[in-house]
Amino acid sequence: MRLPSAAWAFVVPALLVICLFFLVPVAVAVALSATDFDIYALADLDNLRFVGFDNYTHLVQQPLFWQALGNTLYFVAVGVPLSIALSLGAALLLHSPLARFKPFFRTALFAPVVTSLVAVAVVWRYLFHTRYGMVNHALDQAGIGPIDWLGDPQWAMPTIILLAVWKNFGYNMIILLAGLQAIPEDLYEAARIDGASWYRQLLHVTLPMLAPVLTLVGILTTAGYFQLFAEPYVMTQGGPLRSTVSVLYFMYEEGFKWWNFGAASAVALMLFGLIFAVTWLLMRFTRRWA
Amino acid sequence: MPPLLFVPRIASTLARRLAGALLVVLLSACAPSPSDQQTLRFWVMGREGQVIAQLIPEFERANPGIRVRVQQVPWTSAHEKLLTAFAGDSLPDLCQLGNTWLPEFVALNALTPLDPRVAASRTVAAADYFPGIWDTNVVNGQLYGVPWYVDTRLLFYRSDLLAAAGIDAPPRSWAEWERAMAALKHAKENGKGSAGYAMLLPLNEFEPLLALALQQEQPLLRDRESRGAFAGPGFRRALDFYSSIFRNGWAPAMGGGEISNVWTEFGRGLFAFYISGPWNIEEFRRRLPPERQGDWMTAPLPGPDGPGASTAGGASLVVFRSSRHPEAAWRLVEYLSDPAVQLRFHELTGNLPPRRSAWRDERLAGDPHARAFRDQLERARPAPKIPEWERIVNEMQLIAEQVVRGRMDVDEAGRELDRRIDAMLEKRRWLLARGGAS
Numbered sequence: 061m062r063l064p065s066a067a068w069a070f071v072v073p074a075l076l077v078i079c080l081f082f083l084v085p086v087a088v089a090v091a092l093s094a095t096d097f098d099i100y101a102l103a104d105l106d107n108l109r110f111v112g113f114d115n116y117t118h119l120v121q122q123p124l125f126w127q128a129l130g131n132t133l134y135f136v137a138v139g140v141p142l143s144i145a146l147s148l149g150a151a152l153l154l155h156s157p158l159a160r161f162k163p164f165f166r167t168a169l170f171a172p173v174v175t176s177l178v179a180v181a182v183v184w185r186y187l188f189h190t191r192y193g194m195v196n197h198a199l200d201q202a203g204i205g206p207i208d209w210l211g212d213p214q215w216a217m218p219t220i221i222l223l224a225v226w227k228n229f230g231y232n233m234i235i236l237l238a239g240l241q242a243i244p245e246d247l248y249e250a251a252r253i254d255g256a257s258w259y260r261q262l263l264h265v266t267l268p269m270l271a272p273v274l275t276l277v278g279i280l281t282t283a284g285y286f287q288l289f290a291e292p293y294v295m296t297q298g299g300p301l302r303s304t305v306s307v308l309y310f311m312y313e314e315g316f317k318w319w320n321f322g323a324a325s326a327v328a329l330m331l332f333g334l335i336f337a338v339t340w341l342l343m344r345f346t347r348r349w350a
Numbered sequence: 351m352p353p354l355l356f357v358p359r360i361a362s363t364l365a366r367r368l369a370g371a372l373l374v375v376l377l378s379a380c381a382p383s384p385s386d387q388q389t390l391r392f393w394v395m396g397r398e399g400q401v402i403a404q405l406i407p408e409f410e411r412a413n414p415g416i417r418v419r420v421q422q423v424p425w426t427s428a429h430e431k432l433l434t435a436f437a438g439d440s441l442p443d444l445c446q447l448g449n450t451w452l453p454e455f456v457a458l459n460a461l462t463p464l465d466p467r468v469a470a471s472r473t474v475a476a477a478d479y480f481p482g483i484w485d486t487n488v489v490n491g492q493l494y495g496v497p498w499y500v501d502t503r504l505l506f507y508r509s510d511l512l513a514a515a516g517i518d519a520p521p522r523s524w525a526e527w528e529r530a531m532a533a534l535k536h537a538k539e540n541g542k543g544s545a546g547y548a549m550l551l552p553l554n555e556f557e558p559l560l561a562l563a564l565q566q567e568q569p570l571l572r573d574r575e576s577r578g579a580f581a582g583p584g585f586r587r588a589l590d591f592y593s594s595i596f597r598n599g600w601a602p603a604m605g606g607g608e609i610s611n612v613w614t615e616f617g618r619g620l621f622a623f624y625i626s627g628p629w630n631i632e633e634f635r636r637r638l639p640p641e642r643q644g645d646w647m648t649a650p651l652p653g654p655d656g657p658g659a660s661t662a663g664g665a666s667l668v669v670f671r672s673s674r675h676p677e678a679a680w681r682l683v684e685y686l687s688d689p690a691v692q693l694r695f696h697e698l699t700g701n702l703p704p705r706r707s708a709w710r711d712e713r714l715a716g717d718p719h720a721r722a723f724r725d726q727l728e729r730a731r732p733a734p735k736i737p738e739w740e741r742i743v744n745e746m747q748l749i750a751e752q753v754v755r756g757r758m759d760v761d762e763a764g765r766e767l768d769r770r771i772d773a774m775l776e777k778r779r780w781l782l783a784r785g786g787a788s
Contacts, residue, residue, distance in 0.1 A: 099737055100777060102437060103458040107781065118773075190608055211608040213755070299554060299605050301751055316430060318741050 093325035102319070115326035125327070127302055128310040134217055135224070135306065136285045143225045143281055144274070147232035152266075154233070155240040166237070170230040177227065181294040184223055185210070210296055213303040220291050220304050227291075228284075232277045239273030240266070275346040279339055286335045307331050388675045389417045390682060391442035393432075395665070396425045398446060398499075401698040409685045416678045436460055443673035444682060446665045449486040452495055454737040455668070461494040462669040462676060468493060473684040478705045482662040482730030489735050495666030496683050499692075499701035501627045502660045502730045503557045503651065504722055506634070510645040511622040520649035524591060527652045531600040534622050549595060550621035552606035553754060556747035557661055558625040561651055562588040563746075564731045565658040571734045571742075571771075576779045578771030580746070581764035587654070589750060589760050596754045603754050613637035616646070625651070627663070631719045632700035648722040650729070662730035664704065702727075738774055745770050 063071075093115055095101070101108040119125045150169055154162060172180070187194050188209035196206045209219045243266065251261045267274075288306040292298055298305040298313075305313075307327065315324030394402045399422030406418050421442065423431055429451060435441045436458055447455065455461050468474050474496055476484060487495040507520055512530065515537035521527035531548035538546070551558050563570060568584030571577065579585070595601045601621070609615055616624060617638045624630075634646060651660045667686060669679045685691060692703040693711050702714075702723055709715060709724050733739055749767050752758040758766065 096777060098777060099433075099454060099457060100781060102433070107777075109780075186610070189610055192610070208608070211604055297554070299751075301755060301757070302748065319433065 089325045089328060092321055093329055095322045097321040097325075099319045111322070115323050116330070119323070119326055119330065124302065124305070125307075125310060128305045128307050131217060131302075131304060132286060132288060132306045132308075135221060135288050136282060138218075139221045139224055139285050140278070140281050142221065143229050143285075144232060144277060146225060146229040147236055147277070148274075150229065150233045151236035151240055152262075154237055166234075169233055172227045173230040177290050178294055180223070180227060181291075185295065188219055211300055213301040216296055216300055216303045220288075220295060223295065224285070224288070224291050228281075232281060235277055236270065236273060239270050243269045271346075275343075278346070279342050282342060283335050283339055286331065286338070307334075386415050387417065388415060388678045389419055390444065390675055390678055392418055392420050392682065393423050393428075393442045393445040394420055395423050395428050395446050395448075397699055398665075398701070399423065401695075404698060405686070405691060405695060408691075409682060412685070413678070413681060416675075416681065418682065439672065441670045441672050443675055444667060444669045444679040446498060447495060447668045449483075449495065449497070449662070449664055449666050450733070450740055452487060452666060452668070453489050453735040453739065456489045456494055457737045460670055460672070462671050462673070464493045464496065464669070464680075467680050468496070471684060474687050478707050480662075480704055480706070480727040480730060482659075482732055483664060483704045483727065486662050486664075486732040486735065487666050495668040496687055497704035498665050498667045498686060499695070499699075500704045500727060500730070501629075501663035501665075501702075502723065502726050503561050503625050503627050503663075504660060504726045505649045505651060506616070506624045506626055506630060507647060507649060508616070508619060508622045508645055509647050511619055515622075520647070521652045522650075523652050523656050524654050528594075531595065531598070531623070535598070535600060546620040547602050548600040548621065549623040549625075550604075550609070550612070550615075551592070551595060551601045551625065552609065553603060553751045554605040554747070556743045556750075557627075557663075559588065559592050559747065559750050560733065560743055561625070561658075561660040562592055564661060564733065565651075565653045569734070571736070573779075574782055575734050575736050576775050576782055578742070578768035578775075580767040580771065581761075585767075586760055586764055589753060589763060592750060593753045593760065617642050628702045628720075628723055629700060631717075635719075648719050650722050650726045657725070657729065659729045659731040660726055662732045736775075736778065738778065741774060742771055745774075 094110060094112055096109045096111050096115070153159060154166055154169075159165070186192070188196075190196060190206055190208045190211060193209070195209065199205075199207065207215055209215050247265050247269070248261060251265050256264065287308050289308040289312065292304040292306060292309055293312075296304045298309055308331065311324050311327040311331070314320045314327060392402075399420065402420055406420060410416065410418060428448075432441070432445070432447075432451075432455070436455075441460065452461070468476060479497055480500065483497045483500050487493055487497060505520060509520075511534065512518070512520070515530070515533040517530045517533055521530045534548040563585050566584030566588055568579065568582045570579055570585060572579040596603055606612075609620075612624070613633055614637070615621065616634065631648070635643070638646065650657045652658055667683045669676055669683065673679050686695070687705070689703070689705055689708040689711075692705060692708045693713060695701060696703055696708070696714065702720065703709065704727075714720055714724070733743070746767060749758065749763045749770075753760060753763045
């Protein structure tokens with residue numbers, strides 16, 4: 061099929077922009093990942109070596125990379141379900157006919173999404189301070205000993221997950237709320253006539269009707285959570301004992317701290333492959349389910 | 351994406367030629383030619399950037415043909431900005447550069463060698479500088495920077511807490527230090543004296559362990575600094591001593607982020623010893639309550655047997671090769687290196703000058719808290735000067751944290767560190783084999 065020239069005139073500017081700002085950088089990153097581009101190569105291109113897949117083989121031999129991958133998977137596996145459950149819960153509460161002051165709560169619950177993470181991190185670091193933090197103070201009232209939230213390698217990642225979930229759940233909540241509002245009221249009416257309890261209505265009306273929206277939210281959240289970076293960057297700088305280093309944080313250090321752009325590009329492409337594979341699996345899985 | 355960074359280099363050369371041509375046209379159009387007027391671009395970081403403006407007018411009065419345009423750069427993004435500026439061919443004429451970054455910019459061939467200028471200079475006299483600090487600016491036998499101010503690490507301590515534990519003088523050797531820390535712990539357990547811990551060693555700071563390692567005879571790298579030597583006896587001894595401080599419960603296993611306010615905690619007596627740098631003299635004076643001011647002091651860092659070496663940090667003034675006014679830039683370096691100007695700079699910032707003659711002035715010589723620094727600076731020792739060094743010390747501290755938290759023993763740590771460092775330095779070995787490395 062031939063496109064008329066008028067169509068080309070409309071499409072070409074967008075294509076050019078995509079090429080220039082997306083395809084070219086991606087191609088460069090792929091090329092870069094096969095070299096050892098670093099500070100020496102920046103000084104003199106003669107110092108650049110073509111290394112093929114060496115960056116990748118070095119990566120898989122590095123325990124730190126596996127640790128970063130493990131940390132990221134931990135974050136995704138715990139954070140995504142928790143985040144979606146919380147969003148769904150909040151959306152259901154807001155959607156309930158019993159809820160009062162809806163606009164106020166909607167705004168309040170959405171507020172963390174639009175606040176600056178750096179400002180939030182300052183407050184959270186005080187909240188979770190081992191000696192003076194309000195969280196430990198409250199736990200102390202309940203008779204639970206102080207927890208070193210950000211300094212204990214066991215607790216640092218759970219704290220980061222809490223922060224990320226709290227910071228992000230409002231966004232999904234809004235999407236789910238819109239989904240809930242789109243479910244026709246007569247379905248519930250029919251269910252009530254059939255004598256379905258609240259729980260049965262949730263299971264057999266709300267969730268199936270919400271499935272497409274939940275799929276969307278799940279995929280977006282998973283892809284987003286794989287790219288964990290800002291939270292550890294402002295809260296823990298990857299510590300203690302590298303327990304909050306994510307794959308993206310690892311890449312940032314390789315690239316922008318140590319200027320090994322070859323290795324950093326390899327990490328980026330591996331992360332891309334991982335997110336692509338997981339998203340694809342999720343889509344296949346949910347298509348069968350829905 | 352880095353290779354694209356080269357495009358601006360070519361583009362900017364073109365643009366500069368065009369701009370040059372345009373300038374000629376414009377200049378011939380308007381009558382009085384300001385061609386003898388040179389504008390220096392000077393990048394200054396952090397706190398120094400805020401106060402440097404007060405020193406510049408005097409320089410401009412003495413050098414009517416030179417104008418200085420100071421640009422402040424925050425420390426946190428300075429490294430990135432400088433490398434991007436290098437790639438984009440937009441480096442300033444001269445700049446304040448942390449002396450640990452110097453080898454990297456030498457490897458980039460971005461700095462002007464300064465030996466001939468120093469040889470001809472009447473202001474900058476190498477012999478007047480503390481040798482360890484001066485040495486950090488010498489890479490492969492050539493001088494690339496002039497020290498501007500110094501940073502070394504030593505002991506800050508609470509004399510009242512030490513006295514309560516029965517210690518009346520700060521420790522000078524590791525053995526005395528261990529005795530003091532044991533006494534502080536003992537005093538706490540017996541309810542005399544209130545130090546929560548004998549010492550604070552934040553696990554995210556590499557400087558204390560590096561200082562202990564630099565006190566050893568053995569070098570930290572070998573084979574023309576292309577392989578790690580951390581499995582050797584020197585580093586082993588340093589790491590063993592460092593980790594024993596935690597093992598004995600003298601210091602808490604904490605990162606810096608978990609102490610929200612070091613000054614308040616020092617005032618409250620959470621710890622009695624703290625290894626830190628010159629900027630904290632000013633901070634403790636300002637932040638500790640007046641009644642605490644007589645209770646703290648500084649002391650040189652104890653060594654294995656008697657006063658030991660410490661790190662040679664600080665910032666240097668460098669002139670970039672790309673500068674079109676190297677002569678004027680050097681004149682500014684000379685002006686800022688003048689002992690009288692350095693003293694004014696010290697008064698403005700609290701930074702310590704790198705020249706012995708500046709230290710003879712009463713303002714520094716009479717300062718009881720600065721005295722230990724004067725002594726320590728004679729024993730400041732540079733770390734290996736290779737571009738990869740920052741990554742190496744970072745790795746060193748990560749491994750040390752593993753040892754402190756009981757995940758690794760000292761011997762294993764040395765071997766693992768060497769393994770990682772050897773992998774990091776693979777490129778350097780390749781360059782050395784080609785005869786092209788710095």
